[in-house]
Amino acid sequence: MSTLVALARAEAFAAGRAQRIATxxxxxxxxxxxxxxxxxxxxxxxxxxxxxxxxxxxxxxLLVVSQPRNRDxxxxxxxxxxxxxxPYLASFGAGGTxxxxxxxxxxxxxxxxxxxxxxxxxxxxADFLRLLGRSTRFRRTDGDHPVPPAVPLLGQWLTFLAASAxxxxxxxxxNAVQAxxxxxxTGQSAAEDAHLGSLFAWITSGAEAARAxxxxxxxxxxxxxxxxxxxxxxxxAESSPALVDALRDLLMPTWNRMWESIALLRTLPEGARVQxxxxxxxxxxxxxxxxxxxxxxxxxxxxxxxxxAARLQRLENAAARYAVQRAFDDPLVMAExxxxxxxxxxxxxxxxxxxIDDSGKRPVLRPRIMVATTEPVRVEAGAxxxxxxxxxxxxxxxSVTPTAGGxxxxxxxxxxxxxxxxxxxxxxxxxxxxxxxxxxxxxxRPGAAFPDPADTPWTHGGPPTAPASLSD
Amino acid sequence: MNRIDRLRGTAAGKRHNARTVxxxxxxxxxxxxxxxxxAGVDKVKLAERIGFPGSFGQSRFALARGNAFExxxxxxxxxxxxxxxxxxxxxxxxxxxxxxxTLAARHARTRALLRGAAEGLIDHPLLTLDxxxxxxxxxxxxITHRTGAQLQVVEIKSFAIIDGQxxxxxxxxxxxxxxVYVLALRQxxxxxxxxxxxxxxxxxxxxxxxxxxxLDVRKQLSTLRRQLSRLASVADLVEALPSSLSFDxxxxxxxLVSALSSVDARYAPECLSSCELxxxxxxxxxxxxxxxGRPVRDALGGVETIGEVLALASGVATPTPEQAEAAxxxxxxxxxxxxxxxxxAGS
Numbered sequence: 171m172s173t174l175v176a177l178a179r180a181e182a183f184a185a186g187r188a189q190r191i192a193t194x195x196x197x198x199x200x201x202x203x204x205x206x207x208x209x210x211x212x213x214x215x216x217x218x219x220x221x222x223x224x225x226x227x228x229x230x231x232l233l234v235v236s237q238p239r240n241r242d243x244x245x246x247x248x249x250x251x252x253x254x255x256x257p258y259l260a261s262f263g264a265g266g267t268x269x270x271x272x273x274x275x276x277x278x279x280x281x282x283x284x285x286x287x288x289x290x291x292x293x294x295x296a297d298f299l300r301l302l303g304r305s306t307r308f309r310r311t312d313g314d315h316p317v318p319p320a321v322p323l324l325g326q327w328l329t330f331l332a333a334s335a336x337x338x339x340x341x342x343x344x345n346a347v348q349a350x351x352x353x354x355x356t357g358q359s360a361a362e363d364a365h366l367g368s369l370f371a372w373i374t375s376g377a378e379a380a381r382a383x384x385x386x387x388x389x390x391x392x393x394x395x396x397x398x399x400x401x402x403x404x405x406x407a408e409s410s411p412a413l414v415d416a417l418r419d420l421l422m423p424t425w426n427r428m429w430e431s432i433a434l435l436r437t438l439p440e441g442a443r444v445q446x447x448x449x450x451x452x453x454x455x456x457x458x459x460x461x462x463x464x465x466x467x468x469x470x471x472x473x474x475x476x477x478x479a480a481r482l483q484r485l486e487n488a489a490a491r492y493a494v495q496r497a498f499d500d501p502l503v504m505a506e507x508x509x510x511x512x513x514x515x516x517x518x519x520x521x522x523x524x525x526i527d528d529s530g531k532r533p534v535l536r537p538r539i540m541v542a543t544t545e546p547v548r549v550e551a552g553a554x555x556x557x558x559x560x561x562x563x564x565x566x567x568x569s570v571t572p573t574a575g576g577x578x579x580x581x582x583x584x585x586x587x588x589x590x591x592x593x594x595x596x597x598x599x600x601x602x603x604x605x606x607x608x609x610x611x612x613x614x615r616p617g618a619a620f621p622d623p624a625d626t627p628w629t630h631g632g633p634p635t636a637p638a639s640l641s642d
Numbered sequence: 643m644n645r646i647d648r649l650r651g652t653a654a655g656k657r658h659n660a661r662t663v664x665x666x667x668x669x670x671x672x673x674x675x676x677x678x679x680x681a682g683v684d685k686v687k688l689a690e691r692i693g694f695p696g697s698f699g700q701s702r703f704a705l706a707r708g709n710a711f712e713x714x715x716x717x718x719x720x721x722x723x724x725x726x727x728x729x730x731x732x733x734x735x736x737x738x739x740x741x742x743x744t745l746a747a748r749h750a751r752t753r754a755l756l757r758g759a760a761e762g763l764i765d766h767p768l769l770t771l772d773x774x775x776x777x778x779x780x781x782x783x784x785i786t787h788r789t790g791a792q793l794q795v796v797e798i799k800s801f802a803i804i805d806g807q808x809x810x811x812x813x814x815x816x817x818x819x820x821x822v823y824v825l826a827l828r829q830x831x832x833x834x835x836x837x838x839x840x841x842x843x844x845x846x847x848x849x850x851x852x853x854x855x856x857l858d859v860r861k862q863l864s865t866l867r868r869q870l871s872r873l874a875s876v877a878d879l880v881e882a883l884p885s886s887l888s889f890d891x892x893x894x895x896x897x898l899v900s901a902l903s904s905v906d907a908r909y910a911p912e913c914l915s916s917c918e919l920x921x922x923x924x925x926x927x928x929x930x931x932x933x934x935g936r937p938v939r940d941a942l943g944g945v946e947t948i949g950e951v952l953a954l955a956s957g958v959a960t961p962t963p964e965q966a967e968a969a970x971x972x973x974x975x976x977x978x979x980x981x982x983x984x985x986x987a988g989s
Contacts, residue, residue, distance in 0.1 A: 176941035177975045179934050180951045193982060213704030215802030215848050304804065305848045357948075359911035359935035395699035403702050471805045505978035509971070545974075 172506040175355055183357030186377040192353045193502045195438035198341040198448040200287035204258050205428050207291055207421055208298045210391040211238040212398055216301040218244065219393070219402075221251055222421040225258060227429040232421070234414050237406065245317050248306055252320035259286045259327050263459040270453075285342060285448075285455035288331055289432065291366045291389035291424055292347040296335045298391040299343070303328030307468040322468065329469045330458050337485060339447045339492035342455065346370075346389075346431045353438065356380070365389070370427050373434070389424040441499030447492070475630035476623045487615050494610045498558040504606065508545060513608035516543030516579065523598040526591060535591050537583045537598045538568065541605055544576035555581065555607040560597070562586035565607060579607070645880050646681050646776070651890020655682025658778040660819040663771065665916045667818075667869035673879055674907035675917060678889065680776055680876040685918035687891045692898050694922035696914075708800035711845060715798060715852055720763060726843055726852045727796065729787055732762025745779055756831060761788050763796075769826035775875035784823050787841070793831065795823045795840040803844045803853055813857075816842055821862035825870075838863060879905075911935045943968025 175191050182189040204225050211217035217238045224230045231254060235247045267280040290296050307325025309317045335343040347366050356363055356372035358380070363369045367383035388394050393402065397420065405413040473481060497504045497513070507513040520540035527536040547570055549555065555565040563586035571578045588594035599605050626633050647655070662679055669675065678685055689695055715723040720734050735755060737748055745768065752767040764787075769780040785796040797820050801812040820840040827836040838860045846853035887901050902922070909927040911934075913920035924933060929948050931939040945951045945968055953959035954969040955976040961969035980986070 171935075171937040171941045173941045173943075173971055173975045174979060176934070176938045177951070177955060177972065177979065179938055180931070180942065180948045180955075181979075183929070183934070183948050184952055190983065211703055212701035213707035213800065215804065215845065301804065357934070359933065359938070361911040361914060361935065393701070394697065395701040395704075396697060398701035398703055399699065502979070502982040505982045508978055509975055 172509065174502075174506045174509055178355035179357060182355050182372070183377075186357070188354040188356045188372040190353065191355045191502060192438075192496075192500050194441040194500050195435055196339075196352055196441050196444060196496050196499065197344060197349055197435065198287070198440075198444050198451070199432060199436050200341075203287045203289050203432060204255070205289045205425065205432075206255070206295075206299075207389065207424055207428065208295055208302075208391045209393060209417065209421065210298055211235075212393060212395070214238065216298065216305050218247060218251075218298075218302065220417045220421065222418070222425055223251075223254060227426075230422070230425050232414065232418050234417055236409060236413055241315075245309075245321060248302075248321050248324065249318040252318070252324035255288075256320060256324055256327060259288075259331075260459070262286055262455065267456075281449075281452050281456040282459065283452070285452045287341060288343050289428055290343065290345045291428060292345050292364060294391050295389075296332055296343055296345055299328045300332030300335075303330075303332055304471075308471075323462075326462065326466075326468050333469070334451070334454060338489040339495070340451055340454075340488070341448060342451050346428050349435060350431055353435065366424060366427060366431075370431060374430070387420050387423050389427075390421070393420075441496070443495040443499050447495070474623055474634045475626050476620050479630075480617075480620050483618055487617070490615070491612075494612050497608070497610055498561065498612065504558065504608070507608055507610060508606075511546050511548030512610060513606060514543045514545040514547050514579075515604065515606045516541040516545070516576075518599045518601050518603045518605055519578070521598060521601050523593050523600075533591065534584075535587060535593060537587070537593060539565075539581050539583065539599055541579045541581060541607065542573065542576065543579065547577045547579060549579075549609060553609060554611070555609060556611055557599075557605055557607050559606070560586050560599075561612055563597070581607075646876065649677070649681035649880065649887060649889050650683050651888050651892065653684060653687075653891055656684050657682065658771075658773065658780060660780060660822040663773060663778075663780070663822045664815070664818040664866075666773065667866055668916060669908060669910065669913065670869045670872050671908040672906075672913075674902065674905045674919070674923070676876055677879055677883075677905050678919070680773075680880075681889065683889045684891060688889060688898065689919050689922055691891050692895045692902070692922060694919075694925060696918050696921045698918055704800070711800045711850060711852075712798050714850065715843065716765075722852060723763070723785075723796075723798075723843065726854045727787060727841065729763060729789070732760060732788070734763045734765065736765040737767055749779070753830060756786065756793065756827070763787050769823065769830065771822065771826040771829065773870065775877050780822070780826055784820075786827065791835070792837045793827060793835060794837045795820050795827070796843060797823075797840060798843045801844060802847065803855065804847050808844065813842075817857050817859050817862050818866070820857065821859040821866050824859060824863060825866055909933060943971055945972075 178189045178191050202225050204223065206221060206223040208218060209220040211219045218235055219238050220232060220234045222230050222232050233247060233250050233254065235243050237243050262282055262284045265282060265284050268283050269278045270281055271277070272279050290299065303325045305325070306321050307329055309322045309325065311317060311319045311322065331343040334340045335345075347364060347369060350369055350373060351363055354373050356369060357377055358368070358372070362384075365384060366389040367386045368380045371380040371383040401416055404410070405416060497507055504513055508515065518539050519542045521537065522539075523537045525535075525537050526533045549567055549570065551567050551569055553567045555567060557563065557565065564584050565581040566584070568580040568582055571580075583598060587597040621627070624633050658679065666675060666679060678688075686696075686698065715726070724730055737752060737755075748768045749770065752769065755764055756767060763785050765785050767784075767786060770777050771780055785798070787794045787796050797816055799812070799816050801809055817840075820842075824836055824838060824840065838858060839856050840859055842855050842857055843852050844855070845851065883904060887904060889898065889901055891898075907923045907926065909920070909923040909930075910932060913923060917923070927933045931942050931945060931948055931951060934948075942951050943965070945954065945965065950959065951972060954961055954965065955972040957973060
């Protein structure tokens with residue numbers, strides 16, 4: 171927790187209202203999202219009880235398992251869920267493609283112009299879908315206990331969505347609690363924020379309403395033990411038709427809150443780099459649709475050593491990129507880095523825009539500027555800095571000189587000034603300009619080279635053996 | 643009746659179990675919990691009485707499944723449990739549950755059986771543990787399994803292990819509870835007689851098929867030992883309290899609230915999931931930075947109250963020498979927030 175966000179929490183407590191911790195929206199919001207609220211049966215590993223879902227706030231669809239411990243009913247339910255969800259997920263594969271240049275324009279690949287976005291209330295909802303995916307994607311459509319073909323297909327889709335939810339900055343399977351928590355700080359603890367009703371009330375009505383909302387219906391997937399014992403147990407025991415209404419009453423407040431949350435987030439202006447992350451989401455969506463069309467084997471239960479290492483690296487890169495992009499998009503996020511010394515703001519006091527370095531083979535344009543700052547500077551000579559205003563320009567620290575009120579930082583600029591030995595107008599910061607400089611960098615990180623799975627070294631278990639049979 | 647039991651008044655005492663010991667060591671600085679648990683006060687009733695009920699019920703479905711799983715394992719002289727553990731040799735002895743009056747007898751029988759060298763499974767042994775200067779009976783729901791020279795703790799849990807992975811919170815709770823049992827058994831039999839490796843028996847994947855996994859609880863054991871030794875002696879704590887103090891749940895609510903206020907609590911948001919009295923303590927610590935969570939409090943430089951934080955951040959309050967560093971950070975944070983949100987400074 172950064173001091174800046176902690177201070178926002180303190181301010182929220184004093185004001186009795188949630189406080190902004192972002193000036194822009196850091197999440198892509200779909201024009202036609204699918205909202206899905208799963209509810210699980212307590213005690214069971216992954217027994218769905220009900221799902222309320224739909225792409226229209228006015229038309230929620232409720233699917234219920236009236237006897238959650240009955241295996242056949244469970245799979246009937248999963249087939250219904252598949253029929254309701256898979257067409258939405260697959261529909262973007264029919265929406266047309268766009269060409270993306272690769273390999274510096276020497277080649278081109280295609281991706282779908284849009285991708286699905288499924289909203290769940292909280293991280294628990296995403297976990298539930300991951301387990302539901304695990305329990306259905308290996309199901310056989312033939313043999314002793316056949317299931318409809320849509321069931322294993324749904325399993326693969328849910329596994330794909332749940333895996334993407336682990337990627338920082340991905341917007342294929344967002345959850346309302348994290349999405350709201352990314353933009354507002356409440357005057358309560360993170361543990362209490364996990365309750366969607368309470369978090370939402372802090373943002374829209376205030377502290378008192380939030381305390382009242384704590385007693386309100388849960389947002390799943392776990393149900394309240396009281397509800398289980400007093401309402402659910404008798405209804406299930408009697409196989410009562412009133413079960414459907416009881417579950418609808420339980421889920422409807424969350425349904426409305428989810429759509430209100432999405433609408434609320436939509437009102438925030440979108441960050442400049444949000445679309446580039448959605449582009450990545452469309453890339454992985456396109457690749458998955460292609461996988462389903464061409465190969466269609468379910469995702470393995472566990473990644474092999476090489477696949478796991480590659481995935482870990484992708485996650486690390488995504489996390490680093492997400493952190494930098496949020497800071498570059500949003501001065502309030504950048505302020506956290508300024509507070510920790512990874513960024514500082516200052517005024518340009520000297521600028522030599524036409525400085526040429528001719529010590530090498532060819533003369534190169536290397537302007538120098540002096541930036542005076544009153545903020546703590548925790549960089550040393552030789553460090554490379556960038557400014558969100560000119561992300562393609564690198565500023566090398568030549569020296570840091572302490573002054574009466576702070577420091578004078580001498581910087582040498584390279585890149586982002588055109589190809590000539592004279593800088594393009596405006597590309598070199600002028601005297602008097604306010605400038606923000608940071609050690610964060612958007613520079614491309616090349617991926618590490620991983621061996622072919624067949625060449626997995628013995629230290630990592632050696633080449634994988636033939637896959638085990640794909641039963642449960 | 644001694645001083646500690648008098649605190650409880652006329653009601654029957656609640657007994658410690660591994661869960662309460664684990665919770666106690668989870669927040670060792672909380673005097674209120676230490677005293678109330680030592681006196682065996684029914685915290686659920688107490689919280690209801692003063693108008694801050696929590697919800698600590700267990701779902702009937704979860705209980706039913708847990709019981710069904712356990713019954714399945716123990717059916718036919720533990721046939722399934724034996725094959726899961728590979729424990730085919732020896733007898734199965736269930737010491738059962740009983741009333742307060744026969745505790746001593748059951749404990750003696752437990753001791754005799756455990757000290758014996760026969761291989762086999764012993765269910766529901768009654769153990770004792772020294773907690774905060776008091777010897778408490780533990781009502782453990784466990785089986786000990788003797789293999790060779792060592793006893794092993796076997797815990798049956800109904801959460802699923804899927805593809806070799808289980809819910810982290812559930813596993814760590816089970817590990818701490820098992821560590822409490824290992825510690826109690828070691829106090830009885832000596833350190834070498836009880837293995838630090840405990841066996842967890844859980845349903846595998848999405849079926850009810852049991853699977854046994856071994857957990858090494860050495861880390862939990864050392865944490866537990868350290869925190870138990872840090873728990874100040876409850877007797878000393880009670881000595882320091884006014885002699886008229888009572889938490890008898892029959893007393894009127896205002897009396898109970900004033901009694902509670904004479905025993906310090908250390909509230910943290912984690913209490914909400916582990917202590918029956920937490921809703922009251924949360925209400926009481928409204929306005930403290932601790933109520934926002936440890937990470938928030940640390941990020942705010944450890945300043946006690948939210949009012950103080952905001953006063954230091956806006957420069958209204960003069961920091962004490964210890965607060966100087968935190969105050970500088972808070973002022974900088976405030977200035978950066980004002981700037982980024984285009985608020986007038988100091989608003």
